[in-house]
Amino acid sequence: MNMQLVVNGRTHDIDADPDTPLLWVLREQLGYTGVKFGCGVAACGACTVHLDGAPARSCSLPVQSVVGVPITTIEGLAAGQEPHPVQQAWIAHQVPQCGYCQSGMIMASAALLAKNPDPTDADIDAEITNICRCGTYERVRKAIHAAAAGIRDAAPAKPAAGGSRR
């Protein structure tokens, strides 16, 4: 079936079985190999992308269900040359080990911060359910807090945009 996908702001014509998970279309047809396959059953989050800004596990999303929805992958997270604040925090805190889960971790964390600019530890525990087999959780947590602070500091002083500090 011919479809159009909008990935990282670009429109792609694809031909795929409608029930093919988005993950495989992204990886195999469009070359977005930063999106990772970990479990195929929505249990690990390695395949996390953004659908219109919200985190989604692409291994369990039929491609036909996302036609027309803006999709962002790890490759498109940064706006321009400058890495996203979450990516910067990841480097500053030296988060990745093997790195295989980290595309998904970063996408999930960026989505969390977009909706909750100052998450508590409990928020992070509840929202970041990605699996990291290398055990980088503590650094992920620290880096999320650091990215949150970085985003707040970088924001022009407008009246308490988005949420209060806890």
Add this chain to the structure above:
Amino acid sequence: MNKWTRRAFIGTGSVVGGGLLLGVGGLLVAPNRLNVLPENTEDAARLTTWVKITPDNRITAVVPHCEMGQGAHTTLAMMLADELDADWANVAVEEAPARSEFANGYPLFGFLPALANGPAPIARGIDYTAYRLMRFFDVQVTGGSSSTRGTGQFGMRSAGAAAKIMLIQAAAQRWNVAASECTAKASRVTHAGSNRSATYGELAVDAAKLDPPSRPALKERAAYTLMGTRVERLDIPGKTNGSAKYGIDAALPGMLVATISAAPVFGTTLASVDVRAAEAMPGVRKVVQLPEAVAVVADGYWRALQALRSLKPVFTPVEHAGVTTDTLFAAMAERSKTEDGSSVDSNGDAEKALQGAAKTVTAEYRVPFLAHAAMEPMNATVRIADGRCEVWTGVQDPLNARKVAADAAELDLEQVTVHNQQVGGGFGRRLPGTHDFIKQAVLVAKAVAPTPVKLIWSREEDIQHDYYRPAVLGQYQAALQPDNMPSAWLSRFNAGSDAAAKLPYAIEHRKIIAIDDAHHIRTGAWRSVASSQHGFFTESFIDELAHAAGKDPYEYRRSLLQHSPRYLAVLEKAASLGEWGKPLPEGRGRGIAIVEAFGTVVAHVAEVEVIDGKLRVHRIAAAVDCGEVVNPDGALAQVEGGVLFATSAALFEEITINEGRVAKTNFLDYPLAHMADAPRISVEFLRSDAPMGGLGEPGVPPVAPAIANALFAATGKRIRTLPLQPALEKELAKPTASS
């Protein structure tokens, strides 16, 4: 910062096992024969096997280990660059090619045709013992927590120091001055007297024509410029933007994708499978039948998987169909009763001491089979064409992978190239002896040659066809003297002999017996190997002895470790870091454990609480003596990772067996620790002059016993079976629970 040099160059080749052999043999490297001519067009001069210097003064450390998140590439490059006095901003790292001449670190370069230009007698400068060893072992392993302490200490540092001497000598000759008047700093040699200087890049080609010194002096610690400082890992930026390439990301023109289903019961073979319907499915190219598996090749993973799942393969019936986890443990108990086993350690007469003892303590422990569950599923991409076989994959030993591929392809080693990629988690699953997926990929590629094919395992295939950490039954007995100190220790366990079972404690009568195990489940090395079970057994049992003695478990250990200042220091550091003895809120408890593994001593203090029936590990304080620390932040990450990996296993992980096959399938029924389960981890490295130990694994073994001991302190429930969470639930369900 030069962009070029900050990239880790992965994908040109693979890793060598110099580290393993050097570490084990404790050999001092004679740096390699020089190789004057570069193998590429960059005009690079390769001074020793491990370093390349190009005219633009770029320095590339050629690292003979894979990068799987442990930071070995960066750490090894640091060690080389420090001795070389290189400008770190201009240092890159590249994985050594998977060729035998890189195996074991060194001398083979001297035997390469490239040396025909140079008259140097090949035997000179070569450590003969090392060369001989290397011929036996055509390996390039990354394992045994050996990269830094083995290859780094004995290989990279010597290579850097030797290269520096050669560069200085080349400068001295060029300027006609004494080498002793020249100094090297930041990739530049200077002769202050005549105010001349030259970059390493300008000197490299001349330097490469010199004989490398065979035993260059290494720096004293005080002279280090990089080692011991926090250096950012070179591989991290690519892991934050999707650009890092793993084996699973390999892409070749015209490539097909395959997925596979191997016999669910180990040891059975494929009897028959009706392939007609599957081969007619859209996108499917071929169903490939292998002796022990069936694979589908299609134009994409999803179509291959759908077709594979539609197949109904019949595997030969087997004798193991009745095997379950329970029958396996029952058989272990039986063997333990009936077999003599082999002695791991023995002193005095433990049996006699037990018979005459006033007080004895006995306990039986169980640990389950465990999966590695690396996040990157097993995969390999293979192209067989024009009499050659090429493999793209990420493994812990690409030379072994090459051998496996050559055997499967029925080609000579020279006809096979392995392009090793970054590894999305190893933990022992990608070591030699576990490269079944490479064999499968080659056989599948053969069936569709010359079209390249990427074989990807599903997660279910990975969970069901691992080489598991063995399930082990351990039986322990001890005698306490009237002063409540132990006089005898007798243990038997079913896991084969391993020094990890030895006791660190001063107990006079000891008998430690290993019983061989026999079952059809595949087993292998799992992060920290046998220390993972023995740490749990020994450190749980000593805790039980302390309890029986009515003593504080920390003080009890201390009094039994007086002979070992190193252990004592680590134990005391962990106790102070973990605030041992400080009152805790109601319901919380602390536990302590200490284990030496891979040359490193680690003690953990765990603090836990049971909340609504769930065991929550609040924090783990770790004290580590690994000798000198090369990259402190990287070292910290390894301990943190080890603690998390072990916490996950201690709380949740268990591979069960039913009808002879693995009964778990994916992360839904083989749960791993999540963010919400992660304890706060604090780590302190002791300032130590001990020989350098490993760090990838030693953080693991003391975790399970520290948590179990803490659970006992918090609740009075002694859990002797891992994983703890389900065992605790069983315990809590008992009407009047008692330990």
